[in-house]
Amino acid sequence: MRSIRESGAISNLKLRASWGRIGNENVDPYLWQEVVNTWGWTMRVPNPDFTWEKQNQWNLGLDLAMLKNRFTVTADVYKKHSYDLIYSDFPVPPLTGSYYLTSSVNIGEVENKGWEISAKWSDRINDFSYSIGGMVFDNKNQVLKAGYNTTDTLIFKGTNDRIWYRGIPINNYYGFETDGYFQNQAEIDATNAKFPNTLPGDIRYIDQNGDGILNDEDRVFLGDPAPHYNYSITLDMRYKNWDFSMLGQGVGKRVGRLGGQEGYPVYVDGGSNNLGAPRQYYANNRWTPETPNSRFPRVWTGSSTNTYLSDVWLSDASFFRIKSLQLGYTIPKVSNNIRNLRIYFNAQDFLTFTNWEGLEPERDGGNGAYPRMATYSVGFQVTLF
Known part of the structure; x- marks a missing residue:
C-alpha cells in the first residue's frame, strides 16, 4: 500500500461509516395543545402522548484520489428510518360531538434509501488546463406505516390526490387511469361507468373493479412526484x-402534475376559477369532433369531471x-x-x-x-x- 501511495497511483483512500438517532425539532412546538377559537369552540383536541419525530440513519462512504489527485471520486450510500411522524389533522371520532375536530398524532413511519456518487478529472497540458466533473444521486422512499396499524391508509385532509399507503412512495399521485375520450353520445349511453353530465370530448375513466360505478375504489397509484x-x-x-x-x-x-392554468388549460372562464383562455399549445391539442385523438379533453366552462386527478394531467x-x-x-x-x-x-x-x-x-x-x-x-x- 505504501508503494502505491508513493507512486501516486492512489494518493488518498478513506472509508467512512456513521450511525445516528436524531429528533426532528422543526415542527410547531404547540401542536400538542388544545386550540379554542374566539367563540369558545374547541378546534383541536390536546394529545398528552404527542412527541417529536425521530430518525435512525446509517451512512457508508468512500473518498478516493488517484493519479496525483487528477482523478477524485466520492461515493455515499445511506438508509434512514423515520418514525413517530406527525399528522396534525387526524380526525377525532364523532362521539366527541363534532365531525370537524382534529388532533395532532404520531402515526407514520417512512424509510428512505439513497446513494450519491461524484467524480472529477483535472489536468494541465502546457498553457491549457481543464477539469470535468459530474454527480448523480437518487433517493427512494416508501411508507412503512400510515396509521396506528400497518394496514391503515392515510389520505390527507382537504385532498384525496395525495395518499400514504404501505409500500408506496410518499405522496404518490392517486387518481384515475383513463381510456381516451368519449367521442359521441352513443358511446356515453352505452357506458355504465361514467359521471353525471358527461359530454363528448370528456375523459373516459377506467372502472377498475368493473362494478359499473366510478368512485374512490377505482383510483390507483399513478406515479411518484419525487x-x-x-x-x-x-x-x-x-x-x-x-x-x-x-x-x-x-x-x-420525474412525474409532474399539470396544475392551475397548466393543469386545466381548457377551463375557460369557468366557475370561481377564472383561468382565461388556454395557451396555444393546449388550444392546438384539445379534443374536437374533427380531432378525436387529441392530447387534452374538450373545452369546457363551469364545473367538470375532467378536473379529477388522472393520468391525463400527468406528464414527463x-x-x-x-x-x-x-x-x-x-x-x-x-x-x-x-x-x-x-x-x-x-x-x-x-x-x-x-x-x-x-x-x-x-x-x-x-x-x-x-x-x-x-x-x-x-x-x-x-x-x-
Missing part, C-alpha cells in the same frame, strides 16, 4: 488569458438544463495601478431540454407560477495594484 436520478455536470477550461466554465443540471425521472418532467455558462478574457498589466482587467459574458438558465408540457419542469405549474427566465449579462472585473 425527482429521481438527479445529476449535474461541470466543465472548466483555461487557455492562456481565456477562461470558460459551464454547469449543467437535470433530473432523469425529466429535463436537462444549462444552468450557467461563462466565457471570459483577462487583460494583464493594463497600467501601473491596474494589475489586470477581466471581461466576461455570462448566461444563466438559457437552454433546457425536456418533454414537460408545462412551463417549468422543476416546478409543477399553477396560477402565478412563473418559469425560470434566461439571463444574459456582460461585465468586467478590475484588480488594482
Whole structure:
C-alpha cells in the first residue's frame, strides 16, 4: 500500500461509516395543545402522548484520489428510518360531538434509501488546463406505516390526490387511469361507468373493479412526484488569458402534475376559477369532433369531471438544463495601478431540454407560477495594484 501511495497511483483512500438517532425539532412546538377559537369552540383536541419525530440513519462512504489527485471520486450510500411522524389533522371520532375536530398524532413511519456518487478529472497540458466533473444521486422512499396499524391508509385532509399507503412512495399521485375520450353520445349511453353530465370530448375513466360505478375504489397509484436520478455536470477550461466554465443540471425521472392554468388549460372562464383562455399549445391539442385523438379533453366552462386527478394531467418532467455558462478574457498589466482587467459574458438558465408540457419542469405549474427566465449579462472585473 505504501508503494502505491508513493507512486501516486492512489494518493488518498478513506472509508467512512456513521450511525445516528436524531429528533426532528422543526415542527410547531404547540401542536400538542388544545386550540379554542374566539367563540369558545374547541378546534383541536390536546394529545398528552404527542412527541417529536425521530430518525435512525446509517451512512457508508468512500473518498478516493488517484493519479496525483487528477482523478477524485466520492461515493455515499445511506438508509434512514423515520418514525413517530406527525399528522396534525387526524380526525377525532364523532362521539366527541363534532365531525370537524382534529388532533395532532404520531402515526407514520417512512424509510428512505439513497446513494450519491461524484467524480472529477483535472489536468494541465502546457498553457491549457481543464477539469470535468459530474454527480448523480437518487433517493427512494416508501411508507412503512400510515396509521396506528400497518394496514391503515392515510389520505390527507382537504385532498384525496395525495395518499400514504404501505409500500408506496410518499405522496404518490392517486387518481384515475383513463381510456381516451368519449367521442359521441352513443358511446356515453352505452357506458355504465361514467359521471353525471358527461359530454363528448370528456375523459373516459377506467372502472377498475368493473362494478359499473366510478368512485374512490377505482383510483390507483399513478406515479411518484419525487425527482429521481438527479445529476449535474461541470466543465472548466483555461487557455492562456481565456477562461470558460459551464454547469449543467437535470433530473432523469420525474412525474409532474399539470396544475392551475397548466393543469386545466381548457377551463375557460369557468366557475370561481377564472383561468382565461388556454395557451396555444393546449388550444392546438384539445379534443374536437374533427380531432378525436387529441392530447387534452374538450373545452369546457363551469364545473367538470375532467378536473379529477388522472393520468391525463400527468406528464414527463425529466429535463436537462444549462444552468450557467461563462466565457471570459483577462487583460494583464493594463497600467501601473491596474494589475489586470477581466471581461466576461455570462448566461444563466438559457437552454433546457425536456418533454414537460408545462412551463417549468422543476416546478409543477399553477396560477402565478412563473418559469425560470434566461439571463444574459456582460461585465468586467478590475484588480488594482
